[in-house]
Amino acid sequence: MIRYVLLLGCAMWVLASGCGSEPGAVEQASHQKLLKDSGPDEPPPQSEPPLEDETEKPESTGPKTLVLEQSGVTFVVPEGWMQVKPQNNVVEAELEIPRVDEDQYDGTLKMMSSGGPTEKAIARRTSEFTFEDGEQPAQETIQISGLEATVVDLRGSWSGPSHSPIKARPGYRMMLVIVPFSKESAFYINLTGPRATIAAHEDEFREFLKSAKISR
Numbered sequence: 001m002i003r004y005v006l007l008l009g010c011a012m013w014v015l016a017s018g019c020g021s022e023p024g025a026v027e028q029a030s031h032q033k034l035l036k037d038s039g040p041d042e043p044p045p046q047s048e049p050p051l052e053d054e055t056e057k058p059e060s061t062g063p064k065t066l067v068l069e070q071s072g073v074t075f076v077v078p079e080g081w082m083q084v085k086p087q088n089n090v091v092e093a094e095l096e097i098p099r100v101d102e103d104q105y106d107g108t109l110k111m112m113s114s115g116g117p118t119e120k121a122i123a124r125r126t127s128e129f130t131f132e133d134g135e136q137p138a139q140e141t142i143q144i145s146g147l148e149a150t151v152v153d154l155r156g157s158w159s160g161p162s163h164s165p166i167k168a169r170p171g172y173r174m175m176l177v178i179v180p181f182s183k184e185s186a187f188y189i190n191l192t193g194p195r196a197t198i199a200a201h202e203d204e205f206r207e208f209l210k211s212a213k214i215s216r
Contacts, residue, residue, distance in 0.1 A: 068092050071113040071187050072216030073145075078204040086110070099197045105169070107193030107201060115185045118178050122152055124161075125176050125190070130168065131156040142206075144179050145214040152176040155195060173198040177209060181216065 066075045066083065070092050077083070077095065086094040090112055097107030114121070126137055131154075138153040158172035159165055175198065177189035191198060191205055198205075 066093060066095075068111060071111070072214060073111075073187060074213045074215070075208055076211035078201075078208060081109070081204075090114075097191070097193060097197065097201050099194065100200045103194035103197045105194055105197075107191060107197045109205075110190045110192075111188065113181070113185060113187050118150070118180065118186055121178065121186075121188065122176065125152065125174060126154060128161060129154050129156040129158055129172070129174070142177075142209065144177070144209055145212045147179055147214065149177055149179040149209075152178070158192070169194075171195050175202075175205065179212075179214070187214075 063079055064077045066077050068074070080098055082096045082098075084094050084096050086092070091110045092112045094111070095109040097109060099106045122137075131137075135155050140151045140153075142149050142151055152175070154174040154176065156172065157168045157170045158174065159168045171194060173193065173195040175191040177191075179187040179189070181187060189209070
């Protein structure tokens with residue numbers, strides 16, 4: 001009888017151990033092996049195209065169109081010439097021309113319309129220069145948008161305009177272009193800078209002049 005009771009107790013203990021909520025050592029080992037064989041979850045395949053490179057791209061420095069609404073003139077600006085804010089309200093547009101390596105200053109191109117005799121404008125600009133021996137102002141005539149324009153070439157030591165004089169800069173050059181609109185008014189293009197810089201950009205400047213379209 002006692003032996004029967006002990007056997008019944010052992011059977012009940014075995015059944016209770018098998019029905020517990022905690023897995024046994026064999027079950028744990030089997031579960032761990034299953035996880036190891038299956039490996040980590042893989043991300044789903046990408047169906048969207050890759051994002052574009054968001055790095056800021058430099059703005060194109062190619063030729064650009066410059067429209068002067070007040071004067072009714074349009075130009076194609078060469079590559080590398082930078083438009084800057086004019087220092088006064090008289091100048092309609094101003095461009096900075098990059099200097100060559102040996103020069104201290106950049107070239108400056110100013111454009112504006114003005115009334116009055118062109119002879120006075122030429123005399124005023126000529127007075128800004130002190131000329132070396134053998135160098136005097138030179139003039140030539142060119143066609144700009146079907147109009148006969150005058151180019152005045154000044155070379156010497158430049159002291160700036162009378163209303164804003166500067167310390168004299170030797171070895172300077174100014175190409176003053178006068179496009180007559182009428183007997184009372186004209187369009188002025190003034191390229192000034194170190195002689196080497198102006199010489200380096202002279203061909204571009206002449207192409208710039210040829211690109212002009214006058215709509216007035």
